[in-house]
Amino acid sequence: MNNDFFQRVYEVARQIPYGKVTTYGLIAKKIGAERSARIVGYAMNVSEAFEDIPAHRVVNRKGVLTGKLHFDGTNLMQQLLESEGIEIENNTIKNLNDHLWFP
DNA sequence: TGCGTGACTAGCC
DNA sequence: AGGCTAGCCACGC
Numbered sequence A: 001m002n003n004d005f006f007q008r009v010y011e012v013a014r015q016i017p018y019g020k021v022t023t024y025g026l027i028a029k030k031i032g033a034e035r036s037a038r039i040v041g042y043a044m045n046v047s048e049a050f051e052d053i054p055a056h057r058v059v060n061r062k063g064v065l066t067g068k069l070h071f072d073g074t075n076l077m078q079q080l081l082e083s084e085g086i087e088i089e090n091n092t093i094k095n096l097n098d099h100l101w102f103p
Numbered sequence B: 001t002g003c004g005t006g007a008c009t010a011g012c013c
Numbered sequence C: 001a002g003g004c005t006a007g008c009c010a011c012g013c
Helices: A002-014 A024-030 A034-050 A076-083
Strands: none
Touching (some): A024 A034
16 A cells, blocks of 8 residues: 555656656656655655666656755756756756656 | 654645 | 745654
């Protein structure tokens, strides 16, 4: 049950295509836990250590790299996103709507 | 068993 | 328009 929650989050996050990004709320809603968007973020935090989840492609609703600090403490997250053709400014995805991916 | 915390979101001031 | 507060659920201590 609860464990499946993480599994579902990983499954959706893993489906994020290259050069695309999504939000915690979208993933949460996809797995039927729209209100648990925070848990999705928490799941990302631990999943990043176990599963090979592209957590750098997951941002908050505003397109801000909230987990940037959580990644490795530097701008690694931004570097990865920029490497995929995503423009970022001030820890925020500029054309979020253009790169946003809907699960 | 219970309180505090957090990669969020939406609403209110 | 921008910043702050409250609500939410799962996990750790």
